[in-house]
Amino acid sequence: MLETETKTFEDRLPELIKTDVGKFVLIKDDKVVGTYSAIQDALKDGYEKFKGQAFFVRQIVPVQQPLNFANNHLLS
Amino acid sequence: MPSFTQRIQNLQQIGPVVEILLTPSVPYMQSMGINIATIKDRVVKVLAMIDTGATGTVISKGITEKLGINPVGTILINTPSHTDVSCYQFDAQIVFPNNVAIPSIVVTEAPLQGQHIQYLIGRDVLQHSVFIYTGYDNSFTLSFSVHLFPYFLVIIFFCNSNQNPVTFRRYQQTKRLATDAQPPHRFAFLCVLLFALSLRAIPRYACDFERGDV
Numbered sequence: 001m002l003e004t005e006t007k008t009f010e011d012r013l014p015e016l017i018k019t020d021v022g023k024f025v026l027i028k029d030d031k032v033v034g035t036y037s038a039i040q041d042a043l044k045d046g047y048e049k050f051k052g053q054a055f056f057v058r059q060i061v062p063v064q065q066p067l068n069f070a071n072n073h074l075l076s
Numbered sequence: 077m078p079s080f081t082q083r084i085q086n087l088q089q090i091g092p093v094v095e096i097l098l099t100p101s102v103p104y105m106q107s108m109g110i111n112i113a114t115i116k117d118r119v120v121k122v123l124a125m126i127d128t129g130a131t132g133t134v135i136s137k138g139i140t141e142k143l144g145i146n147p148v149g150t151i152l153i154n155t156p157s158h159t160d161v162s163c164y165q166f167d168a169q170i171v172f173p174n175n176v177a178i179p180s181i182v183v184t185e186a187p188l189q190g191q192h193i194q195y196l197i198g199r200d201v202l203q204h205s206v207f208i209y210t211g212y213d214n215s216f217t218l219s220f221s222v223h224l225f226p227y228f229l230v231i232i233f234f235c236n237s238n239q240n241p242v243t244f245r246r247y248q249q250t251k252r253l254a255t256d257a258q259p260p261h262r263f264a265f266l267c268v269l270l271f272a273l274s275l276r277a278i279p280r281y282a283c284d285f286e287r288g289d290v
Contacts (some may be wrong), residue, residue: 002150002164040103040180043148043167047107054146055181066152067198067246070129073190074155 004029005056016060027056035060079206079219080173087214092126094218096195097171098105098135100112100145102179104167118144122194126207126218130198133181136188139195161186170201176220 005027006061012032016025022043028050029034036042039057043069058064082094098120105111112119120142122135132151140147147164154160164185171177178201188194208217 006150039182043101043180043182044103044107047104047150052104052108054145056092057149064152066154067131067184068154069127069131069134069196069198070156071127071196072126072156073188073193073196074134074153074186075268 001054008032008058009058013060017062020060021062022060024057024059027058029051037049078148078176079172079217079221080176081215081217082173083213083215085214087211087216092216093123093193094173094208095121095279096124096173097121098139098195099169099171100143101169101181104145104180110204115144118142123192124195124197126202126216127196127198128202128207130196132200133183133198134186134188134196135166135168135183136194140164140168140185143168147185148182153186155186161234170197172218177219183204207273 008027008030012025012027016032016035019029023035024039025032025035025038026042026046028046033049033055034045036045039059042057045068046057049055077181080094082092084090084093099112100108100110100115100118105115117193118141120139122139145166145168148167149165150162151165152160153163165182166185167180169177169179170181181201183195188196204220206217206219208219210216
């Protein structure tokens with residue numbers, strides 16, 4: 001799930017960085033639906049357009065920082 | 077200020093854990109035209125641990141199926157044993173004790189080892205809160221605060237200027253600068269105005285904290 005959207009994001013990232021850095025992008029399949037200043041706006045639009053289906057929201061930043069966890073409950 | 081306090085026997089061994097309720101997020105329910113009353117079977121009670129070592133909030137695998145929600149993104153995570161693992165992210169509502177609720181927060185789904193913990197409350201939640209860990213009392217408190225500080229700085233600055241009521245009276249007594257000074261009622265009005273503004277100046281995320289319906 002979301003493989004197509006992830007690839008679309010990676011492909012479109014260079015051009016998105018030029019125009020919408022810091023914003024949140026909403027992607028469904030291979031289409032960029034829009035960019036939003038707040039993640040809540042992207043999620044709300046995604047729910048309204050796709051009615052509970054999976055979609056892809058990610059912040060547009062030059063370097064994607066992974067989340068870090070010190071807790072050894074995770075993935076041990 | 078919305079808050080709750082938990083007291084746990086042997087807090088040092090068990091850690092700051094709390095039972096919370098998870099539901100589909102409020103924006104999801106609004107767009108789907110549903111409410112909590114109609115999806116009671118999709119409200120899940122889990123045991124969560126407050127984890128200051130976690131960048132973000134984590135939900136155990138399998139919970140999202142009970143919530144009946146689809147992913148809203150993917151993210152890479154690093155753990156003590158793995159790096160750059162791709163995980164799904166979901167949008168959910170968290171309801172803490174005392175009906176302190178976060179209507180919409182993006183959580184990362186990952187396998188959580190161990191029988192009792194199904195949810196990690198990370199620094200994405202903590203950045204909007206005050207977390208007090210009182211070890212000798214085996215208790216902890218989580219509060220969600222409004223941002224009043226900048227406005228009180230303005231009031232303090234104003235108090236120290238030559239237009240506050242104290243200096244105003246002094247100027248009146250000495251018959252100097254009486255025309256320049258502001259009457260005391262204006263100062264009181266300014267304080268009330270700044271306080272009202274501070275209540276309106278809650279950041280967008282903090283506004284999302286509201287009393288839940290569950």
